[in-house]
Every structure is written in structure tokens, then in C-alpha cells.
Amino acid sequence: MWKKDIYSLKIIFWLLLLCCIAGLSAQQKQSLFDLANNKGLFIPDFSYAGYQFGEKEIAISENSITLNAIDYGVIADDGKDDSKALLTIFKKAHELKEPVVIQLPPGRIILSEILYFERSNIVLNGYGVGEKGTEIFCPRPMMYLKNPDDLKELREYLVKLDKVQKEKENNIFLPFSQYAWSGGMFWTRVKGARVKSYLKEYDVLPKVLATIHKAQRGSIMFSVTKNTGLKEGDVVEIQWFNKKGKEGKILSELYGDRDLKIGSHHWNYPDLPLVRQQVKIEKTSKNSITIKSPLLLDVIPEYDVRIIEWKHLEEVGIQNFKITFPFSNRIAHHVEQGYNGIYLTRVFNSWVQNVVVENADSGILTEAIANVTIKDIVTLGEKKGHYTVQMGGVHNVLVKNLSVYNDTMHPLSFNTFSTKSVYSDCEVFKNPILDQHSGVNHQNLFDEIIVHLDPLENNSYPLFAGGGAGYWKPSHGSYSTFWNIKVNFLSKLEPEGFIKLDGMNDGPNARVIGVWGNKKIEIDYKPDAYINFTNTPMELIPSLYNYQLSERLNR
Incomplete structure (x- = not known):
């Protein structure tokens, strides 16, 4: 309708x-x-x-490889909870090395547990969202x-x-x-990777792969220092910091020179990045790298810009169900x-x-x-x-x-x-x-x-x-x-x-x-x-x- x-x-x-x-x-x-x-x-x-x-x-x-949920005990439209069967098929999917598709049947499936995707190259696929599709x-x-x-x-x-x-x-x-x-x-x-910082006692030093001292917003090629082995195809995170408190130049770059009220979180946590950007490395040549997408901001020494390891999954798909x-x-x-x-x-x-x-x-x-x-x-x-x-x-x-x-x-x-x-x-x-x-x-x-x-x-x-x-x-x-x-x-x-x-x-x-x-x-x-x-x-x-x-x- x-x-x-x-x-x-x-x-x-x-x-x-x-x-x-x-x-x-x-x-x-x-x-x-x-x-x-x-x-x-x-x-x-x-x-x-x-x-x-x-x-x-x-x-x-x-x-x-396709894993059919029916083969692992998922029975649609029977009014019974399917969580154990779904957890079983997810466990199996995470044991395989090959790319995997978990195929759900049409009809209503009942779920009362969290299903975690903890590997790359995994797709959860239903039969669509129409009357004869899959509903969870x-x-x-x-x-x-x-x-x-x-x-x-x-x-x-x-x-x-x-x-x-x-x-x-x-x-x-x-x-x-x-x-x-x-x-x-x-x-x-x-699993185990922090996604958002809330308390200082949980802070852990990241693995720093390189630093950048100078580059312009919009650049895709620039020089790095302290390069620990960045490689073509790496997906990493670039981080900008505000180490200068309320007078930090990065605040002007972010908000312009208007007289705006800027909140205290912009300077109360100088050891946490104020801006972050995930990038894919296209080329490396000595101390020069080329990234796929343009830099968000200028890079100057004051911003203490660094490149860190970014833990992530790839080719994860969730599709075709309600x-x-x-x-x-x-x-x-x-x-x-x-x-x-x-x-x-x-x-x-x-x-x-x-x-x-x-x-x-x-x-x-x-x-x-x-x-x-x-x-x-x-x-x-x-x-x-x-x-x-x-x-x-x-x-x-x-x-x-x-x-x-x-x-x-x-x-x-x-x-x-x-x-x-x-x-x-x-x-x-x-x-x-x-x-x-x-x-x-x-x-x-x-x-x-x-x-x-x-x-x-x-x-x-x-x-x-x-x-x-x-x-x-x-x-x-x-x-x-x-x-x-x-x-x-x-x-x-x-x-x-x-x-x-x-x-x-x-x-x-x-x-x-x-x-x-x-x-x-x-x-x-x-x-x-x-x-x-x-x-x-x-x-x-x-x-x-x-x-x-x-x-x-x-x-």
C-alpha cells in the first residue's frame, strides 16, 4: 500500500x-x-x-558459498522462536574462509537475540519485502x-x-x-574494537602508521613522515587534533571566523582527534602517498595530523527483508x-x-x-x-x-x-x-x-x-x-x-x-x-x- x-x-x-x-x-x-x-x-x-x-x-x-537457513533449523511461519537456529548458521558462516551468503526463507522468522557480523565477505539475504518476502x-x-x-x-x-x-x-x-x-x-x-570514546580510562594508544606535516584541503597526494610501511590498498584513518584549546586554528577552519558559541568538547579532550577521515591508499612512492578521496581539511603542524591503523570489515551486506x-x-x-x-x-x-x-x-x-x-x-x-x-x-x-x-x-x-x-x-x-x-x-x-x-x-x-x-x-x-x-x-x-x-x-x-x-x-x-x-x-x-x-x- x-x-x-x-x-x-x-x-x-x-x-x-x-x-x-x-x-x-x-x-x-x-x-x-x-x-x-x-x-x-x-x-x-x-x-x-x-x-x-x-x-x-x-x-x-x-x-x-550459500548457507540455507532452513538447513540449520529456521522454520518460517510456525510461531516459534528461530534465534538458536540463526545463531547456529551465523557461527557456521564465521568458520568458513570463503565468501558466504546466508539465505533466509520467505515468511515470518522470530528473532530474540542479537546477530553479530564479525567477518568480511558475508551477506544476509532474504526473499524481499513484499507479501511473499522475508519478515523478521x-x-x-x-x-x-x-x-x-x-x-x-x-x-x-x-x-x-x-x-x-x-x-x-x-x-x-x-x-x-x-x-x-x-x-x-x-x-x-x-570484536573488541572500540567505536566511540566516552571515558578517558578506556583510551588506548592507536597504531600510528605515519604523520603528515603539510597538505591542502582537497589534495589526494602528499608527503608523509615516520612511514612504518603504508601499502597500496590499505584502508586507514587520518586524524586531526586541536592541541591549542579555545584558540586552536582548526576551530576557525571548521567554523569560520564568525562569533559563534563553540562547545567545550572541542578543546577539553586534546588527545582525542577532533576530525577523522577513513581513506584508501591508491599509491605509495618513497615518502609520498596518493589516497582515493580528497583530504577534508588543510594539514599544518599545529593539527598534529597522523595516519593510524583502522580496524574494519569489508563487503558486508544486509538485504531483502523486513x-x-x-x-x-x-x-x-x-x-x-x-x-x-x-x-x-x-x-x-x-x-x-x-x-x-x-x-x-x-x-x-x-x-x-x-x-x-x-x-x-x-x-x-x-x-x-x-x-x-x-x-x-x-x-x-x-x-x-x-x-x-x-x-x-x-x-x-x-x-x-x-x-x-x-x-x-x-x-x-x-x-x-x-x-x-x-x-x-x-x-x-x-x-x-x-x-x-x-x-x-x-x-x-x-x-x-x-x-x-x-x-x-x-x-x-x-x-x-x-x-x-x-x-x-x-x-x-x-x-x-x-x-x-x-x-x-x-x-x-x-x-x-x-x-x-x-x-x-x-x-x-x-x-x-x-x-x-x-x-x-x-x-x-x-x-x-x-x-x-x-x-x-x-x-
Whole structure:
């Protein structure tokens, strides 16, 4: 039913809008192409986002061994719990050296244990999301499962810092849940590898492979020192630090020279990287290396930039099934019970595709991943959720064709440390927010997004409202980009004048290009946003990501 609804709404929306499209002048057309080609105004190149840097289609290895879940005791539609059988087949898959596909049968499968992906070259495949597809029903939230070892540090952090959700008007004074932004019934991990730092006593010195003293933002080739043997094909992490406290030059590079309130986490932890970027090494020659995707920031000695070992999995796929949770009332923000679908950590060149998630607290959560494609996703249900597909601590991640039917706090959200990642061709049907969640997230792209909304009584709507904790403010760093945001105002009443889209007061140097809809719009985005092509349908370049990718591949 939802597929018919989305199709009908898109057809109606486009017919209404195409009726009132005015042609662009030759000068306007040239200006638009100049923006897309990064001529004059800086706009990041987002084309490296996604599986295999967008250069190859997702594909299962031809050498894969298929393990049929039925052969290991999984029986669909019998009303019995299938967790033991699924754990058995996962154990077998992790014993094999060859690439492996775990094939689920059609019908309803019941799961009440976490399934961990702890090896590369593994795919979990269902029979699709239709009536004759595969449904995995998770009857209990994660709060009733054994506490995951991976979240031990987080649990201690929440207690030590007395993290409590306080809502006097709702009589709520409840401790944060470890599952508010972490964990999932399907969980990728490198066992024992930390994915996020919370407490100093858990800090461990990484394996430093090289250092960089000087390079320019956007470079792919530069010199390194103290090279311990970087090799072609290595996937490593580059880290930038702020060792100069409140006066650190890196803060100006991240946020510009505006008088913005910058949170204390930017200097209270000088031994933890403030910016990180996972890269693939293309070439090495003596002390020179070439990386696949461009440097996020300049490199100067003050930033103490280093290259470290990055533990990760590759070619992990999750696809072609539906995850269903029973309906449960939402308790409060940050007090989620753990109805979480998929948790991606420590993966590179991997994917999730053709997945529906119903009644989740969070559909797909992420942390410390790079070059992952998450596409053809639907979230729905009567329950109000926290996230749909969230990007936290990610680099070069592509979320494409996400349809959000359920009400959520943050339907599209870039979280702490997210960089050069993209939401493209997504649609939000309820209470849309294009959230940027504080914490040095910068150079991210909302691309070809459709939102459906009712304006407030004052003819405004906080489409750009940013969340996150004050100690990580501002809401985002420089060069966050919005391209071709299509707004369908649901009310049939004609407003007096323009409808204002606002909500962002501390987002420096944003690029807001091509916000338009079926009523006249004005944009209020602070401070110093570059705003252009408002109320202009973006026919020439509907997707900046697709355009940049095509241009790069054709060079």
C-alpha cells in the first residue's frame, strides 16, 4: 500500500509543480553549473560517497558459498522462536574462509537475540519485502537482552555523568538508555574494537602508521613522515587534533571566523582527534602517498595530523527483508527501550539495501563506518521513533531512496563526526527535519529531498532545526550543503506572502541551493548561509551527488 501512496503523491506533486516552472535565463543556467562544478563558491565534492566510491554496483561475490537457513533449523511461519537456529548458521558462516551468503526463507522468522557480523565477505539475504518476502519479527526490545560487552563503556559513561532525561511538564526524570543511539538486532563489529570514546580510562594508544606535516584541503597526494610501511590498498584513518584549546586554528577552519558559541568538547579532550577521515591508499612512492578521496581539511603542524591503523570489515551486506517490532508507546527522548533494527560499526565498502523497518526506536544506526551505501529503505509504523537511518561518526556514506512514513525525532540526521556523507533521493512524509546534530559534523549533503509538511500558524516551519548537546555546538561546521529540496505544503489554504523555512541559527557557511515547493518560500538560515535558486525547480541538475559522480567518472 505504501508503495502506491508514494507513487501517487510524487506524480501529483510533480504535475502541480511543472505547471508553474519558469525557464532559467542563460546566465542563471551558467551560474547553476558553476556551483555544481565548484567554480567560485566552494562546494565539496560529494561524489566519493557510497560503496566502492560510487564507481561500482553492489554485487555479491561469485565465489560465495550459500548457507540455507532452513538447513540449520529456521522454520518460517510456525510461531516459534528461530534465534538458536540463526545463531547456529551465523557461527557456521564465521568458520568458513570463503565468501558466504546466508539465505533466509520467505515468511515470518522470530528473532530474540542479537546477530553479530564479525567477518568480511558475508551477506544476509532474504526473499524481499513484499507479501511473499522475508519478515523478521523481533518480539522484545534489547533492554531485555544480555547487556552487550561493546556498550560497557557507554553504560558507565551514562551513570558517571548522570545522564538523565528531564521533562517536568511530562513528569519524566529517567536515566538515559544505552540504546538511544547505539545497538541493533543486526550488528556489524570488529570484536573488541572500540567505536566511540566516552571515558578517558578506556583510551588506548592507536597504531600510528605515519604523520603528515603539510597538505591542502582537497589534495589526494602528499608527503608523509615516520612511514612504518603504508601499502597500496590499505584502508586507514587520518586524524586531526586541536592541541591549542579555545584558540586552536582548526576551530576557525571548521567554523569560520564568525562569533559563534563553540562547545567545550572541542578543546577539553586534546588527545582525542577532533576530525577523522577513513581513506584508501591508491599509491605509495618513497615518502609520498596518493589516497582515493580528497583530504577534508588543510594539514599544518599545529593539527598534529597522523595516519593510524583502522580496524574494519569489508563487503558486508544486509538485504531483502523486513524487520518488524511490536507496537509500544514511546516513553521519552533518550529513554528508548531498544527496538533498534541494524547497527553498523567498523565496516567499509559494505551495504544495506531493500529493507523495511516497522515500529522501531531507530531503524538503522551507524558509527565508525566509511564508504557504505544504504539504499531502498522504508521506515514505517504507528510508534514515534528516534532515528530512521542515522549517520553518526561516518565518512563517505550514501543513504539513497529512503522513504520515511513514521513520525520520528530526527528523520534525516547527520550526527557527531559525520563528514562528506549524503542523503539523496529521500522523502519524509511526517514532521520532516533536516537535522544536523552538532559535534564537528561538516561537509555533508542533503540532496534531492522531498518533504511533506504543514506550516505553523505564523507561516513558518523549522525545517533546518539542529539537535545535539551544547558542549558540541555549533550545529554543524562549514560547507554543509542542501541541494534541490522540494517542499510539498499539505494545507490547501493560500498563505499571505511567503512561508518561512528556518530553525538554524548556528550553522556557519552553509550552501542552501534550490529549495522550492508548491507555495512561495523564503529561507532563514544563520549565519552567513549562501542561499540561491530559492523557488526554482532544479530541472537542470536535480541531484548534485549524481552530477558530481558523473563528472568525476567522465574526467
